Every structure is written in structure tokens, then in C-alpha cells.
Amino acid sequence: MSQTLIESVSAIIVDLPTIRPHRLAMHTLQQQTLVVIRLRCADGIEGLGEATTIGGLAYGNESPESIKQNIDSHLAPLLIGQDAANINAAMQRLDKAAKGNTFAKSGLESALLDAQGKRLGLPVSELLGGRVRDSLEVAWTLASGDTAKDIAEAEDMLGIRRHRIFKLKIGAGEVSQDLKHVIAIKRALGDSASVRVDVNQAWDESQALRACQVLGDNGIDLIEQPIARINRAGQVRLNQRSPAPIMADESIESVEDAFSLAADGAASVFALKIAKNGGPRAVLRTAAIAESAGIALYGGTMLEGSIGTLASAHTFLTLNKLTWGTELFGPLLLTEEIVQEAPQYRDFQLHVPRTPGLGLSLDEERLAFFARK
Known part of the structure; x- marks a missing residue:
């Protein structure tokens, strides 16, 4: 049981250039900002998630900065020490403690699913x-x-x-x-x-x-x-x-x-x-x-x-x-x-690959380069 405890959760804001400006009714995107989530477990497995908005607060109630802040201050502490393999219990814990914040929660659940898929050798779809x-x-x-x-x-x-x-x-x-x-x-x-x-x-x-x-x-x-x-x-x-x-x-x-x-x-x-x-x-x-x-x-x-x-x-x-x-x-x-x-x-x-988890691994060098300083 102790082998699957969640040990750390980090949220990294990443700014990536786009091929062209992307016009919407309420905003024009000149670049895209992602919040990349890394969830590390006691068994050495890391799950990846992402929370991304369109145009920050022009679209909805969450921005990349608020997503990171709420994960760091409120949501991550609720997950540390919880069983990484019990995604249902982990997400219910977040839902009880925090209203809304669906973008942040989605990124965290994706990371939990990715880690569990890697742990079991199964794609997230399974x-x-x-x-x-x-x-x-x-x-x-x-x-x-x-x-x-x-x-x-x-x-x-x-x-x-x-x-x-x-x-x-x-x-x-x-x-x-x-x-x-x-x-x-x-x-x-x-x-x-x-x-x-x-x-x-x-x-x-x-x-x-x-x-x-x-x-x-x-x-x-x-x-x-x-x-x-x-x-x-x-x-x-x-x-x-x-x-x-x-x-x-x-x-x-x-x-x-x-x-x-x-x-x-x-x-x-x-x-x-x-x-x-x-x-x-x-x-x-x-x-x-x-x-x-x-x-x-x-x-x-x-x-x-x-x-x-x-x-x-x-x-x-x-x-x-x-x-x-x-x-x-x-x-x-x-x-x-x-x-x-x-x-x-x-x-x-x-x-879509049939490899374990989401089927992705980070390019650490590129991530470090594009992460917001």
C-alpha cells in the first residue's frame, strides 16, 4: 500500500509559440500557455497531466497563473500521502475541498491516470x-x-x-x-x-x-x-x-x-x-x-x-x-x-498509441527552455 503513495506534485507554466495568430471572438492567441503537471509516486512512477486555457481569463474563470497557484497552495497538499492507485478517492477528496477549478482538477486526474497506466502496463483508454x-x-x-x-x-x-x-x-x-x-x-x-x-x-x-x-x-x-x-x-x-x-x-x-x-x-x-x-x-x-x-x-x-x-x-x-x-x-x-x-x-x-499511460515522456531540455522563469 505504501508503495503507491503520492510523494510530490508540481505545476510548471510553459509558454510555446504558435504557427500563426489564432483569432477567436473574444481573444487572439499569439502563443499558447500550458500548465504541465508532474505527479511523483513512492514507487518511482511519474504521471503527467496538463491544464490549458484559451486566452486566460478572456475565456473562463481559470488562468494559467491561477491554476498553478491553486494546485501549489490548495490541491497538491490534499494529494500528498494519498494512494496514487485510488484515483476515485483522490478526486473525491479534491471535489470536497475545492469548488470549481475544473481545469486544475482535470490536469491532476490526467496525471493520476497516466501514472496508474504506467504502473499496470495499460493505456489510459483501458x-x-x-x-x-x-x-x-x-x-x-x-x-x-x-x-x-x-x-x-x-x-x-x-x-x-x-x-x-x-x-x-x-x-x-x-x-x-x-x-x-x-x-x-x-x-x-x-x-x-x-x-x-x-x-x-x-x-x-x-x-x-x-x-x-x-x-x-x-x-x-x-x-x-x-x-x-x-x-x-x-x-x-x-x-x-x-x-x-x-x-x-x-x-x-x-x-x-x-x-x-x-x-x-x-x-x-x-x-x-x-x-x-x-x-x-x-x-x-x-x-x-x-x-x-x-x-x-x-x-x-x-x-x-x-x-x-x-x-x-x-x-x-x-x-x-x-x-x-x-x-x-x-x-x-x-x-x-x-x-x-x-x-x-x-x-x-x-x-493514439497503445503504450502504457498516455504514451508520452517529457523532453526535459525543451521543457526547461520553455518553462516560464
Whole structure:
């Protein structure tokens, strides 16, 4: 028993450059900041986890700095001396002592799962019930804001067989211009690709009613979070009227949110994000609620690096049906890597290893170089 005690937990802020600025409705990313978690156990095994936000506090309630501070001051001390092999008890202990903090908790649970997988010689997917696939279709976000550039980028991705699902970040601009931009891209790509939009809550209901109609009528497959998460009645009305499916993303900040959205009929698709639910095991509870309610699933991302991306991927491999694929492209947005085994993308899919744990080990030199001083 004493051999599996948790001995130390450290959280390291890492700033990595991106291949280009990444525009969202509320923020433009110039680089990506990860919080890498290292959980060391008495049996010599180390588990890796990651907590990553999009745009710090512009997106949600946690920032890289607050994640590190809360892990260091509040969450890590609760884990030291606990049984590393009993992930359920460890996470219940955190949930009792700390409200929210789902990004931090997700990183810690990922590290516990990685360590236990290494201990047992099993991939994390097998600890979560067992994979039913070995790879996941991955969407790519076209976020330059320039129509011609976005079309060229999409055609290049199709040509090299890396992506055939494209998501457009809109909402920062004038609605009619955004619609024109999206429709032009869909017309250029035709039936060779699925084109979807993410509005990141930028529209009010009056704008969304018309825009969703236009998008649906012009072949757009999916509309993500068009209006504010707090306008639940508006989400229900939109979901009833839009010709294209509406996906809830920011609306789901917990498993309880997922239940409430399903009960109200506020969306026909759920974006699953381990960080926003509090870890891989929690996001599977959200998936179970969705499946019970007949709501389709999509594997979302917080633009994590390789550690967080594979924690999500191992989780999504276990789902019965992922109707809308995933967007686990975070590592492809980065120009630098801090792990020795970069995730493998080919033939439109992310291929997930069957090696123990998450299947990753840190590149100590690169980690030291990019860690915030």
C-alpha cells in the first residue's frame, strides 16, 4: 500500500509559440500557455497531466497563473500521502475541498491516470473502460479571418490528407461579413469538406435567429455556441428553429450543466472537454447524459499541447459514438514540442498509441527552455 503513495506534485507554466495568430471572438492567441503537471509516486512512477486555457481569463474563470497557484497552495497538499492507485478517492477528496477549478482538477486526474497506466502496463483508454477505436477524426480551425487565405489553407489540408472537417471562428466581425466569409469558403470546398462555425457566444438572439437560418440554408453543418451561455431560453428557441444543429460548448462548465441543458432541450450536440468537466472520468459522465438524451457528441479541445490532447484522445476512444468527430489539433498549432513522442496525425485522423499511460515522456531540455522563469 505504501508503495503507491503520492510523494510530490508540481505545476510548471510553459509558454510555446504558435504557427500563426489564432483569432477567436473574444481573444487572439499569439502563443499558447500550458500548465504541465508532474505527479511523483513512492514507487518511482511519474504521471503527467496538463491544464490549458484559451486566452486566460478572456475565456473562463481559470488562468494559467491561477491554476498553478491553486494546485501549489490548495490541491497538491490534499494529494500528498494519498494512494496514487485510488484515483476515485483522490478526486473525491479534491471535489470536497475545492469548488470549481475544473481545469486544475482535470490536469491532476490526467496525471493520476497516466501514472496508474504506467504502473499496470495499460493505456489510459483501458483504465477508462476500454477503447473501441484506435484513431479519431480531427477537425482544423481556419482562423486567419481572410477568406482567400482560409480557402487555400483548407485545400492544402485536404491535399495532404490531414483534415477534411473545417471550423471557422466567427463573431468578432459584423454578422453579414462573417456570413459572407463562411459561405464563400463552403462554396469553394463543396462536398469535399464539412464546414462548421464557432461563434463563441458573440451574437444576441436576434442576430442568431437570422444567421443560423442563412448558415443552415448554405450547407453549414454545425453551429457552435451562437449566443450567451446564460441565455438558456434563447438557446432552447434557437435549437428548435435552426436548420443546422446547434452545439453547446461554453454552456457546459460542469456535468450538472450538461444535465440541465439536456433536460431543457437547449442543444442537439455537446462539445466534450475534459478541462471544463474536471477530468476524463467526469467528461464521460457528461457523455453518458448526452447519450441517454439522444444528444450527439463532439470531442472538443482547449488547444492543449500533446499531454492534454492525448488525455482527451484516450477518453474519446472509449465512446460508443462520436457523430461529429473531434478537434484535437492543439499540438499542430504549436511550433515547438516538450514531449519526446509527438502525437501522430495522418489520413485525417489522430492515431493514439497503445503504450502504457498516455504514451508520452517529457523532453526535459525543451521543457526547461520553455518553462516560464
